[in-house]
Amino acid sequence: MDKDPVRHTFLARLPLRLAAVLLCSAPAAALLAAPPVAPEVVAAQLRDAALAGHDIAYAWVSELTTRFGPRPAGSQNEHDAAAWAAARFKALGFDNVHIESFALTAWMRGEESARLVAPSKQPLVVAALGESPPTPAAGLEGDVAIFATLEELKAAPAGSLTGKIAMVAARMVRMQDGEGYGVVVAARTDGPQVAARAGAIAFMLRSAGTDSHRLAHTGTTRYVDGRVPIPAFALSAPDAEQLERIAALGQTPRVHLFSGASYVSDAHSQNVIADVRGSAKPEEFVLLGAHLDSWDQGTGAIDDGTGTAIIAAAAKLIRDLPHKPRRTVRVVLFGAEEPAQPQPPAGAFGGHSYANNHLSELPRHVLAAESDLGTDRIYAVVLPPAVARAPFADTLTRVFGPLGILVARRAPVEFGTDVEPAIEAGVPGFALNQDATRYFDIHHTADDTLDKVDRAQLDQNVAAWAALVWLAADSDLNFRGPGPAAPPAP
Numbered sequence: 001m002d003k004d005p006v007r008h009t010f011l012a013r014l015p016l017r018l019a020a021v022l023l024c025s026a027p028a029a030a031l032l033a034a035p036p037v038a039p040e041v042v043a044a045q046l047r048d049a050a051l052a053g054h055d056i057a058y059a060w061v062s063e064l065t066t067r068f069g070p071r072p073a074g075s076q077n078e079h080d081a082a083a084w085a086a087a088r089f090k091a092l093g094f095d096n097v098h099i100e101s102f103a104l105t106a107w108m109r110g111e112e113s114a115r116l117v118a119p120s121k122q123p124l125v126v127a128a129l130g131e132s133p134p135t136p137a138a139g140l141e142g143d144v145a146i147f148a149t150l151e152e153l154k155a156a157p158a159g160s161l162t163g164k165i166a167m168v169a170a171r172m173v174r175m176q177d178g179e180g181y182g183v184v185v186a187a188r189t190d191g192p193q194v195a196a197r198a199g200a201i202a203f204m205l206r207s208a209g210t211d212s213h214r215l216a217h218t219g220t221t222r223y224v225d226g227r228v229p230i231p232a233f234a235l236s237a238p239d240a241e242q243l244e245r246i247a248a249l250g251q252t253p254r255v256h257l258f259s260g261a262s263y264v265s266d267a268h269s270q271n272v273i274a275d276v277r278g279s280a281k282p283e284e285f286v287l288l289g290a291h292l293d294s295w296d297q298g299t300g301a302i303d304d305g306t307g308t309a310i311i312a313a314a315a316k317l318i319r320d321l322p323h324k325p326r327r328t329v330r331v332v333l334f335g336a337e338e339p340a341q342p343q344p345p346a347g348a349f350g351g352h353s354y355a356n357n358h359l360s361e362l363p364r365h366v367l368a369a370e371s372d373l374g375t376d377r378i379y380a381v382v383l384p385p386a387v388a389r390a391p392f393a394d395t396l397t398r399v400f401g402p403l404g405i406l407v408a409r410r411a412p413v414e415f416g417t418d419v420e421p422a423i424e425a426g427v428p429g430f431a432l433n434q435d436a437t438r439y440f441d442i443h444h445t446a447d448d449t450l451d452k453v454d455r456a457q458l459d460q461n462v463a464a465w466a467a468l469v470w471l472a473a474d475s476d477l478n479f480r481g482p483g484p485a486a487p488p489a490p
Helices: 005-024 026-033 039-051 056-068 076-091 150-154 179-197 237-248 301-319 349-357 391-403 420-424 455-473
Strands: 095-108 112-118 122-124 126-128 140-147 165-168 202-206 232-235 254-259 262-276 281-291 327-334 365-370 378-382 406-408 431-434
Touching: 039 301, 039 391, 039 455, 056 076, 056 301, 056 455, 076 095, 076 262, 076 301, 076 327, 095 349, 112 126, 112 232, 112 237, 122 237, 140 150, 140 202, 140 237, 150 165, 150 179, 165 179, 179 202, 179 232, 202 237, 202 254, 232 237, 262 301, 262 349, 281 301, 281 455, 301 327, 301 455, 327 349, 327 455, 349 420, 365 420, 378 391, 378 455, 391 406, 391 455, 431 455
Parallel strands: 140 165, 165 202, 202 232, 281 327, 281 365, 378 406
Antiparallel strands: 095 262, 112 122, 112 254, 126 232, 140 254, 262 327, 378 431
C-alpha cells in the first residue's frame, strides 16, 4: 500500500478524472467528435468546456502545492516540481517537453525574529526580505527612525541614521488592477541601499500588501554592487502601525532584529517547456508563461501555482481538439521569477534565460503573455495595437461576452516579468487583466495556500486563455506593427 495518502489519491485518481472529463463531459466530447468548424465557434466551445468544470487546472495546482509546497528559486522543491511538471506534460500528450537549466545565486531564509525592547517589550512579526544578508549572531538593535515614504528616506542626510534602523511606513492602496503595488514596492527593492547611505544598520518597511493581518509580506530587495548592504525586513501592518503610534506619543521605538539568512552561490533553476505543435506553421509560436518558483512561507498557490495551472489547462484543452491549431502553442513554466541576482540581469532570470536560449526563434514568436496575478476573474483583455481595433478584437468581444470580459481598445502596458525579455526583443504581448482586489492580501505571505483558490474563477481564467490562444494560434494574423489609427474623437 502507498504510505503517502495524498500521493496515492492523486496518482490513482487524477488521470482518470482528466480522461473522464475530456471524454464524457458534453462540451469536451463535442470538441473531440466534431468536424473542423470556424475558429470562433471552436473558441466558444473551448470556453464552454473550461466553464463546465474540466478540473485540469485545480487538479494541477492542488497536486503541485501538496506535493512540493513552497518552491524557492534554486531549492530542491523547485527542482522536484519542475521534474514533476515535465512528466505531467508528457503524460498529457504535449510535444517537445524538456527542461532548460541556468545558474543562479539562491537565497535561503533562516530563523528570524523581531521584538520591541523600548519603551516597552513587545513581540513583532517580520519576514526577512529576499536577498538581504543575515544579522550578527546576536542580532542587532537600534532606535527606529520612521519615514512616511521612500522619498522622505532619500532626503535623510548622510550619517543622520548612524546606528539606527530606518523604517518606511507607506501604505498600499487596494485597487482592482493592483496598481497600488507598484507605488510601494520601490521601498522594498531600494529601501535598504537608501537607508545604508544615510548610515542605518538595518531597514524595515510596512509590508507591501493590502491586508490588516498580523502576517509579514516577504519579497525581493535589490543587490547593489553584488550585495545587499544591510539586513532588511518586512513588518506586518499591525506592527508597523504600533510603532507609528509609539512615535506619535513622543517616544522612540527601539527594536531588536535577528536573521539567519544565507546564500548558495552555485545553485541553479530551470524553465520547463512544453508545446502543442502547430499543424501548418509549427515554427511560429504563441507563448504562454507563468512561474513555477515561489516564496518560502506559504505554498505558492496563487503566486504562481494557479498561473501555471491556468496555462497548462488552457493548452491541454487546445491539444485535445480534433485538429491542432496552425501555429505552435508553447507553455513555459519559468524558474527564478521571484528573486533578484547579484549580477545582471537583476531579475526575471528565467525570462532572460529563455530569451537568450531561443533568440533565433523570437522573430517567429507571434504573441506572448503571462498569468501571474492569482486566480480571481479576468475582467479585461488588452491586445497588441495591430489587432486592438481589428476584426480579431471584434471576434474576442463576442466570445468573451459570456465571461464578462471587456476587450479594451488600448495598448497593453505591463505583460509580466517573465515574458518581458521576449517582448523587449520585439514579440507582441497581450494582457488578460485579473481582478487583484484581494490578491495583495496574501501575496508573499504564509497565507498563500490552496484554500484561497476560487475554483469557479479559476475556470473562468482557463476559458479566457483557451479561447484567445486558440484564435491567435489558428490564424495567420500579424500581431506586430502599430495597428490601425484610432477613430477621431466625436
